[in-house]
Amino acid sequence: MTFLIFTLSAVIVVLASIQLNRFGDVISQKSKLSGAVVGTFLIAGATSLPELTTSLTAVYIDNPDIAVGNMLGSNIFNVLILAFIDLIYRRKRMFNMIEPKQHLPSAFAAMVFTGVVVLSLVLNSSITIFNIGIEMFILVGLYVFTVRYFDNNEEKEMVEDEAAATGKDYSLKAASVGFAVSAVIVFAAGSALSIFGDQLAQQTGMNSSFVGSFLIAASTSLPELITVLVALKLANYDMAVGSILGSNLFNLQLLAITDIFYQKGPILNATSGGNLPIALLFIGMVGLILYMMRRKSYGGLLHYAAPSFLIVVMYFISSYFLF
Template sequence: MIYAGFIISAFITVWAAVKLSTYADVIGEQTKLGGMLAGTLLLAGATSLPEVTTSLTAVYLNNPDIAVSNVFGSNLFNILILAVFDLIYRKSHIFRSIDKSHQYAAWIGITMTAVVFLPMIVPYHFSFFSVGIEMILMVIIYLIGLWVLSRHQEPVQNEIIPPTVFNDHHKNAISLKEASYGFAAASVFTLIAGSFLTITGDAIAIATGLGSSFMGTFLIAGATSLPEVVAVLVAVQLGNHALAVGNILGSNMFNLLILALVDAALRGEAVLQAVHPVTLITILTVLLLTSTALFGMNWIKRAEQNSKWHTLPSSVIVIMYVILSYLIFIYG
């Protein structure tokens, strides 16, 4: 029964993600947001709703390890999504479509991750109104980052993609009002489905006897990242690579904010010091994979159009993800 509930919740999440991506694309086109900010603000926030409910539900279930490992596992899986789609659509050269704002978003995510990583290796905890100082600093970096992104967004030329199953109801046929209401409704469905994913995922973890770190990093994180998978697929099909990359980088930034909510929900207990040590490996890998993606953005942007090595960064990301999966399965 729990497996059926998990699968049904996953299907609802995927359906809602298709709607979210299409509506975010319309809003980005018909307002001043553009693809990058539509991906970083609207689509990233909405597709991260399952992570919000998952982590807060894990706190309610007194399992902060799942709450934290889900956040970092989702960020790890998101970078993998970008790499896999870059390999599948290698002729589109997804990384070549990025601009400086994407690079800034990657740097912001790396900085936020580094800020929350330090308290996990240093035995101290200072809090303000039950929220760790590092969490407050992370939120400040996020807000400053959004301001920087809003000032450095550049127009990106999208490729012309033939009509597909994902864009047969073209964005031009949807009004801004319809897109706004549709986006809100799809966000609610995503939020509800994410809650059920958490509950059934935790039940599966108990039934199988696998560690919370492994379940949070891979099964639950992978399930809650389904909206990002579909959102990126739809964005690529629409030829909006800026939206696809912005969604992944923005989701990773937004996901880290969830840790502040979790830290506050625990009421004084340092959430980052209540997790399994193997989570350190996950965080380090997030930093490494994001840095690799950032390197790929810069390198491919300067490489020749027909370079045979433009998929190398994405290939490295996939390999490192497989290695991490093995390590966490063994030691988690």
């Protein structure tokens, strides 16, 4: 019964995420928001809702390893999605089709944010304010700065045929309502996916760090997977990349919310050492994403696909050793 509900929830998340992405594409076309901004903040926030529910549930059952591991693990799985899709559709050369300056700030920010988490995990001690680690206030402050940077530098994308891209000529109001409804469905189904995924993990007897960082993180990242696939189908490459990078930033902000509800002190101090290699792995993976965005467009398919292949290899080798 648990597996049946888990599977049904996964299907609902997939279907709702498709609509979420399509409505987001309409919003990017008919508003003053670019595809990168819509992907980085609007869609990223909605698709990160399951991660929040999972981590808050983990706090409730007093399992900080799952709470933190879920966020960090979701981030590396998100980057894996981007790399894996780039490998499959390597002939499209996705990273050569985007505007790097729209995504470099969020990629750099993700590395800096995670660096703050790494420092806190290494020191294993923290100044607290209202029982919340000071690193969480730093993360929120950095996020606000990043959002303001995007507000000051976004550029409007020009799309010639809106109806052909979305399949239906929705108005901005209808797209906004559809986006909100789809986000609620993703939240509900994604929450069920997380809860029953946790139950399945407990039945297998796997440790909490691995469960949070890989099994649950993978299941709650299904919306991001569908987001990238649909954006790729719409040829909105900036939204595909922006949704992943934005989701990573948003997940790190959810750590701050999780810390608020964890009443035993800074949540990062309560975790085991298993989350540190996950955070370091993420920094390395994003470093390769930065390289792909900054490199020149020349070279054959093997040269182009090499960084994405390396990201996939890094993920599975890490999964093996952490398991």
